[in-house]
Amino acid sequence: MVVFACAECGAVMTARVARVALPDHSSQKYGHDLLSGLLEPGTYVVDPGEDRPWEPRQPEPEPEEHGVRLQTYCISGPPNRIGIAPGDVRGTVFIPDRLGGCCCGWDGQYGPNLACAGCGRPVATRVDDCGFWQVVWLEPDAVRPVAVDGPVQRVLDWPELPSTPPVDALGFWSPPWEAAVAVALAHLLAVSGGKRVSVPDGPVAEAFRRAIDILFPPGPPERHLVLAGPGLSAAITDIALVPRHPQTGEAWPCDAGAVVPMAADVWTYLAYHDDRRLVPAAHGMPAGVRRDDPPPLLPHHLFRPDGRVFLSTLERLAPVRQPWLRRIYDRVKDRPYMDPFV
Structure with a gap:
């Protein structure tokens, strides 16, 4: 088990957490409804980020209107961000000027929006806007893991x-x-x-x-x-x-x-x-019993x-x-x- 502490002042930023694998839907944006948490409480993941074995085709230059460059939307972050459940965050405060421009919550497009309550250093990005799985991404260079005593996570059998x-x-x-x-x-x-x-x-x-x-x-x-x-x-x-x-x-x-x-x-x-659906047969399962077994x-x-x-x-x-x-x-x-x- 570990906790993550502020790299600047050493204040503890999280509850005790154990590492799990990064879910396939960690970077997924889905619809416009409020989604649930990405991770179970007490767990954390590490996102390797944009580590590609090749460079894809470069995007077209950002369009300009009346001399003003339009903002392009991006939900990815730096490599090796640490993801935790929002309820496992400790000792942080919001950064007010990085919370705008969203719909039902925050999507992190303005950079880290949580700061260490002790020293004020930006340490994490909370994401909970509609269409995003709710998670807090700790900045890899702003926090450090600290080993703590606690129950060893049991690895489930297949x-x-x-x-x-x-x-x-x-x-x-x-x-x-x-x-x-x-x-x-x-x-x-x-x-x-x-x-x-x-x-x-x-x-x-x-x-x-x-x-x-x-x-x-x-x-x-x-x-x-x-x-x-x-x-x-x-x-x-x-x-x-x-x-x-x-x-x-x-x-x-x-x-x-x-x-x-x-x-x-x-x-x-x-x-x-x-x-496969059940096909009613003569003298088979009584209708009242079959009624209580809803189809998929x-x-x-x-x-x-x-x-x-x-x-x-x-x-x-x-x-x-x-x-x-x-x-x-x-x-x-x-x-x-x-x-x-x-």
């Missing part, structure tokens, strides 16, 4: 990991699902070598097949994606879709030719949940991975230097709302 359903109570696709599938899709493209990939029928097909049909070249599949993980057969020779542990960030070990990691809660649902929720539209998350993941993968994958990247970047993305 069979203990929970699953997250893909559809919420209102019938909308889950934003973390859209982010997790986008990350896995980028990795799948990177390991495919540009060859068309087949996927198993069922939930995996619903998540990936439409994107494969649009992004991959036409023709019969030459590669094959198969689920691998706890409780499933390990005899996979081509591409394995495996869970990634939410605490350690490690992918399930297997001997497949290539591995595509996926957020464990989404992978678990894909691997073990059966969405149906979404309002086809599943769409998050395009922004897909692009940001692809930028960090070395195979994006290859011309065939760069062409896909450029096509999606030029048309961010094209099928199959949001």
Whole structure:
């Protein structure tokens, strides 16, 4: 366990926290509603930031109107920012002149908006505006970790990991699902070598097949994606879709030719949940009993991975230097709302 202290005066800035893996939806912007917290209380993550193995195409110069340069919008920050739950912050005060220009909260576009209450040094950025997962990002050069006594975080065994359903109570696709599938899709493209990939029928097909049909070249599949993980057969020779542990960030070990990691809660649902509807049969389950077993929720539209998350993941993968994958990247970047993305 650690606490983070101000690098200037040593004042403690946080409650005791333990490190977990960075969620796939950490940089996701979704809709215009207030979203929940990015992290569980008592945990922290480190965001590596914009560490790319290549330099993407430079953006066009910022437009000017009447001699005034327009502000461009950016939600990323410096490398190695430390993310914590807002309720775990201690000993900070808001910086008033860095809180404007937002909608229902603060999005951090003006830089650090929290200062150390002891010395006044800017130390963190609180993000809680509509469309953003609520989190506080500590500046890596403004704080330092201090080891403290406390219970050792127990690493969950693979069979203990929970699953997250893909559809919420209102019938909308889950934003973390859209982010997790986008990350896995980028990795799948990177390991495919540009060859068309087949996927198993069922939930995996619903998540990936439409994107494969649009992004991959036409023709019969030459590669094959198969689920691998706890409780499933390990005899996979081509591409394995495996869970990634939410605490350690490690992918399930297997001997497949290539591995595509996926957020464990989404992978678990894909691997073990059966969405098939029950068909009433004569002299079967009584109507009153069947009534108490509600069918799975149906979404309002086809599943769409998050395009922004897909692009940001692809930028960090070395195979994006290859011309065939760069062409896909450029096509999606030029048309961010094209099928199959949001």
